Amino acid sequence: MAISSKVTIECLSAVVDSAEPAVQALNRRVFLKAGLLLGAGISTGLSLGGCSSPVGLLPDGIQVLSAKQLPLFEKLISVLLPVEGSILTPPNAVPVIANIDAMLGLMQASTREDVLVLFDLFEYSSIFSTELTRFSQLDNIVARNHIEACQSSSLFIQRAVVTAIKKFIYIGYWRDEKTWGPIEFDGPVSKQWKLTSLGNAPLPTA
């Protein structure tokens, strides 16, 4: 559904404005350059296929991520972990999104807010290279190319966001023990090996 350019601009402006605190610690000049690019895109009069993502129900236990952010993560998992035909554990057998949500929940509030803004930025980062399509709505091949383009971008903010997002997905996946067997990772071993505690060292004698 097409929406008016006014709404589009408001949506994007909101993303840019809310992103400001997130990148204050980074290089402001470079980020402003990125902001200008967004602005330039808006000024061409392009329209965006909807500002808000399709909203579904949040899975049980999700406390930080919002329903509108789930399509982004579902797309990321699909693009970053295409394990079909490989030895790796299917990501649908692992609570990747719940794990990411829990990781966010442990962060300091200010850091968490910054990260959530970066997620939103990334969702909209594809609109200028993909005829106004949000990342979560991209075909997987296009989405993959977009990720790799961001990772090789001359704009460090794009490199930073993609690297951070990949880390969340990969940690969310690999921290689950169901992923370890196929690669022969042993996981915790001390109890399995019956390693007894040596306890506290004796007091020094000299």
Add this chain to the structure above:
Amino acid sequence: MKTVKLASEHGLAVTQASDITESTVELTADVVVIGSGAGGAVIAYEMAAAGKSVIIFEAGPYMPSKDFTEKFPDMLESLYEDQGAQMNSTGDMAILQGRCVGGSTVVNGAVTFRTPDTILEKWNTQYGLTELTKAALVPYFEKVERNLSVHENQPHEIAKHSQILNRGAKALGYSHKPLKRNTKSCGLTGHCLSGCASDRKQSSLVTYLPWAISHGAKLFADTRVMTINHLDGKATGVTAETRDPETGEKIADVVVKANTVVSSAGAIQSPLLFLRSKLGNSSGQVGKNFACHPSTLMLAEFDEEVHAWRGASLGSYVDEFEHPDKGGFILEGGGSGPVEIAMAGEPGTGEEYVSFMSKAKNMCSMVTLFHDHNVGRIYYDDDKKVIDYDISDDDFPTMKRVLHEAAKVFFAAGAKRVLLPTIKKTEVRSLEELDQQINLLENGPHMLRMVSYHPQGTMRMGPDKKKSVVDAYGQSHDIQGLYVADASVFPTSVIVNPQITVYALSSYIADKILGRGI
């Protein structure tokens, strides 16, 4: 002479937030120690063993080793500063520090080095620390090494990743040696960075802290010192807050009267404490001169199975380039689990990544670290800490050389491909490709994947009040009775893993404190 017995065979007597029932706690002691890592634990023990009453405050929680899960992400969140997410302000370098009883000694790789002679000479000649000679420090190194069961890795402690490092170094004619570690009957679990679940790593958790407590020291966890108090140029104690580690809710204000205060909170928190307290900074040097040994985890694929997560986490190292005249860096054969392998390099997106991780057991890892310049700064932006550090343009050629030599060692050992630790995909399959890719590297934000395990500097030791924060004995130039004993006092970075330098220097400072009288 009073006979002292070990207070407990396992675990520590620690006052935690859950133990405190009053909203205000007032205490008195001879010495207050802030932090329970390599610096604080030694100070606390030496003071308590000398008969002084000692209180130790640790901002982090107390987690007994029986609760270490050997799951790295879990332990990052439980035992590390900022749940393992402490970053430089650019956001491209993770700075890992322990934030728990025992501090970074609980979560390090147990590698021990004495301060290199060349570094001590530099401190003697360029920073005016004329008394801090090798001869003066040898007795302290010997003492702490004996206390911590430091030994050279034996053949069974050289895991496959380090055997490969040795093979590559030997082929190139590079000097390489077994590392020394503070372990006792190492269980070879490969989980050092998650804490040692069987207490074989001789961290402060099982050495200096239980010994200090056996001599009467009181240890408070979950308690962060907010300010150092002083009057007429003399330290008078500290004000702290105990918070519930789960909710962050304040449980109690804790006020301690003490004429001797020792900050051993580390190279990031010690300067922040001074800045919060608005003291000790007549030089304007508090928080400046931060260095951190920027490290990378290099990955290479081999035909043979490596299982980089198996065996002692750190086995051997290449010391060919250790001297600053030869580069000022070392390469350590270091293990890694799937989470580290998954993030240390960029093998590509999607199917390329899946293919790469499917061969995880064939991946070998190597830790690089180098002698960086003290170009960073720690400060507050409002109430938010800022770790302002980027690799300087002066240091970047060294970083390039480090990566080049590390990849050469891998290729000499038979690697099929090496992943350079860049943000974008940089995979090399030959020395020719390596040269090309190294030449293309540029210094800038989010170009490399870096981690620091060794924050240093920020509270320089030295005789000149205008150029340093503490004197040659660790005492503040401005506040009598206020000392610093941690890696923040290093005038420069030390090239190698710094824990034994911290242990020994703190033992030295303890002697100086006692010598001056309390």
